[in-house]
Amino acid sequence: MRLDGKVAIVSGAGGGIGLATAIRLGQEGAAVVLADLRLDGMDAHVAAVCEAGAPDAIAIACDVSDEAAVAACCEETMAHFRRLDIIVNNAGLMNFRPLAELRGADWLAVLGVDLLGAAFFTSQAFRHMKGGGAIVNIASVHAVETTLDVAPYAAAKAAMLSLTRSTAIEGKPLGIRANAILPGAVETKMLRGNPNLASGAETLTAGDVGRPEDIAAAVAFLASDDAAFVTGASLAVDGGRLARL
Numbered sequence: 001m002r003l004d005g006k007v008a009i010v011s012g013a014g015g016g017i018g019l020a021t022a023i024r025l026g027q028e029g030a031a032v033v034l035a036d037l038r039l040d041g042m043d044a045h046v047a048a049v050c051e052a053g054a055p056d057a058i059a060i061a062c063d064v065s066d067e068a069a070v071a072a073c074c075e076e077t078m079a080h081f082r083r084l085d086i087i088v089n090n091a092g093l094m095n096f097r098p099l100a101e102l103r104g105a106d107w108l109a110v111l112g113v114d115l116l117g118a119a120f121f122t123s124q125a126f127r128h129m130k131g132g133g134a135i136v137n138i139a140s141v142h143a144v145e146t147t148l149d150v151a152p153y154a155a156a157k158a159a160m161l162s163l164t165r166s167t168a169i170e171g172k173p174l175g176i177r178a179n180a181i182l183p184g185a186v187e188t189k190m191l192r193g194n195p196n197l198a199s200g201a202e203t204l205t206a207g208d209v210g211r212p213e214d215i216a217a218a219v220a221f222l223a224s225d226d227a228a229f230v231t232g233a234s235l236a237v238d239g240g241r242l243a244r245l
């Protein structure tokens with residue numbers, strides 16, 4: 001299988017796209033670390049990843065916005081598996097406020113998780129991926145087109161594309177590839193909690209909504225050697241939403 005012998009960390013693996021990704025990477029033969037804020041419900045997720053075919057899986061509590069917690073998560077991964085090959089920076093959150101009402105704390109809450117979380121794991125990757133590796137950053141279509149009241153989220157996701165390019169450049173001599181995925185609307189808790197959908201400020205047709213597994217399949221490709229010559233790229237996985245006027 002494509003990911004036999006590989007060890008992957010997936011952040012935000014407690015549900016949604018992260019959990020589907022952990023299961024898919026396990027199915028493809030990787031051992032998986034499921035990292036999320038809390039460990040509630042994680043036993044069942046670890047079991048699902050192993051049932052899918054992962055040779056081993058563990059859950060680690062990690063707030064990705066806390067640099068020391070990210071370092072500890074990677075140390076624990078190395079202690080348990082002795083290697084690290086794949087990091088999927090998936091943990092994310094949004095807040096909804098007009099610019100006039102946004103305060104520093106609102107910005108920091110989103111940037112801390114959606115941007116710095118990925119940056120902290122990227123630095124760890126450079127320390128631990130001794131034989132090269134692959135980083136997949138889960139950005140968003142909001143990195144390039146956006147709606148009202150989500151400025152911190154759109155900024156964080158746009159910056160994630162820039163982080164992906166910098167990582168690709170510095171990672172190239174080390175055999176570390178970095179790519180970003182721009183999911184469109186995906187059926188998860190995050191999508192259904194979006195007040196712009198409830199208010200009609202953002203509209204979706206049925207064909208605009210994908211499944212977490214659609215994103216997971218793209219992650220598995222970018223994490224695998226099938227993508228050996230793909231780095232610094234941004235891949236929209238959005239059912240064609242960005243392509244249309």
Ligand SMILES: NC(=O)c1ccc[n+]([C@@H]2O[C@H](COP(=O)([O-])OP(=O)(O)OC[C@H]3O[C@@H](n4cnc5c(N)ncnc54)[C@H](O)[C@@H]3O)[C@@H](O)[C@H]2O)c1
Nearest residue numbers: 012014016017037063064090091092140183185186188190
């Ligand atoms: N669902 C969508 O429509 C959509 C679209 C574009 C991009 N995305 C992106 O996909 C990623 C996953 O989103 P999802 O839809 O599965 O959302 P979700 O809310 O279902 O899952 C997000 C996960 O991240 C975890 N998380 C939040 N803060 C964290 C922190 N500080 N440390 C560790 N984990 C933390 C949550 O506990 C949760 O398990 C996010 O980065 C999101 O921005 C989602």
